[in-house]
Amino acid sequence: MTLRLTSKQPLLCEAQGVGSSRGHSNPVRDNTAPTMGHDIPATTGVEAADDANARQNPLVVVLAWMKAKDAHLQRYHDLYMDQGFDVLTVKTDPMQLAFPTNKGSQYIAQMVLDFLLNNPNYARLVVHAFSVGGYQMGEMLVRMHKGGSRYLDLMPRFKAQVYDSLVDYTGIPTGFPTALTKNQFLRKVLEIMIRVQSVIMYPMSTVHYKAASRAFHDNPLTCPALMINSKEDRVSGLEDNIRVADCWRKKGLDVAFCTFDDSKHVQHMGKYPDQYVNEVLRLLRKVQLAA
Template identity: 40%
Template sequence: MGFTWIWFWRKTENEEEVENSTMTAPKNRRSIITRDITKNMTFFTECTDKIEWDSKTLTFKKPTGNPLVLIMSWLLAKQKHLRKYAEIYTELGFDVLVVHITPWQLLWPTKGTQLVAADTLKFLENNSTYAPIVVHGFSVGAYQFGEMMLMMSRDMKRYQPILDRMISQVWDSAADITEIPVGLPKSIFPKNPRMESALRNYVMYHLKTFHNQATVHYMRSSQMFHSTLLKAPALFLVSKNDVIGPESSNRAVTDNWERANIKVEFKCWENSLHAAHYIRHRDEYLSLLFKHLEYTGVFENSSVKSRAKL
């Protein structure tokens, strides 16, 4: 069926570790301003100016002058958890746009994820002062980015300038569609075999019954992600014990990218947490991330502060 992407969510050790972690903001950190641009896009910035935008075009009335990080979120992530990742970048002088989708939007792409993809591209196109752009995706965020690339591929003359502004990409815990019947039920019902079995049966039913409405779109996004329009250097962060985002699936993608002469760095931990490697391996995660950003030239941007300390 090929490589496409699954979502992840559970209120178990992942969220508990995030909530109990010692990641606290430095005392000298400026307050982060948060704004909901749409129901599916949340904006984070340290800019103290009033943030205003046109609700139809999503254009900011006054650009902040900062570079941008586009975070493609895992499913049903809480804002307080996404904020911790946003703070990594706002502390460096970036603005951050988080794109998040609902389970319903994922199950019905033409009425859900594809509309979110269109809004995301509208924001990036109409706020052209955002450069450079860093893409940092988690889990289902890779599928969502694939949908964006499919839209861009249909009008490259229009969207190539957006791709040209993207100079770095980070993929944390991406997962294969072949793992959905196993990974999703285990993630949501790890201690309830009956509910796990019921959800597994429904997922298999959904993929088979709604092939044209859903599965075919996952497959097309997968194919696009494999061939990828974005040739910027990439960092992959995975773990051997992640049953939802297996090492093998991610290596299949990186092998394709390397054959296309894309610079890829691949980190695989023996033991970690899906979409939460930052929590389990904070110092190493940041070290890998900052090294990657330095390689791509992000720190040469005049708006980026030199505060990347481990």
């Protein structure tokens, strides 16, 4: 995880465009906490950082797509930092996705939750998840449900949620290979291997994918949501996105949909930057986190 601190105050009175208010960033790894220039070893999970603990900015939790590089994510960081947000970027690598337990995606989910619990000054949270980041969010929701009263004060802190190119667990057999290689033959081989693995390793992986999917569909968060997708996305199924949105709307959630005609997986902002930014800002204004 990496925490980036904006140099701007939250913008509530004057709308701004996307720029480069990068501030500075601090890595948050396993059992360390972020500081101004170095990591402090922690003995009990991710502790509150002095630098972060004094801040009153809103925080966006960016759950990145698989193999996303910082250069790919910078435009999203800038979008939020220009609005006065600090940014917590979370990455899940292929092995952590394939084996969720121990040091896998469940471990990452707990790290994020520990950070949020230990930094209660971040009282206004937004989650912006890409592709399998939706699954990572599902793992967080599973742990929030299991944790019961421990997370009761955390849930109301979420003010908005954005899901770009959402991939449900049913899309992992095709989405995982597509993210790893452009070779069509290798993609097919990997898809077959994943489908076989889902049967053979059901107790180690598939059962956790299904639990995260159920938790995601039964989303306990009540804040407005924005789902961004494309008719031409070969990884993220539009119908899957619609089913999730329908589940949430039946629960009373305010769900906005932004569907592009021809952009590829997690490339919507690159092809339609103005419309993408406007949709995100519209959501942030709805919850009074942007001018």
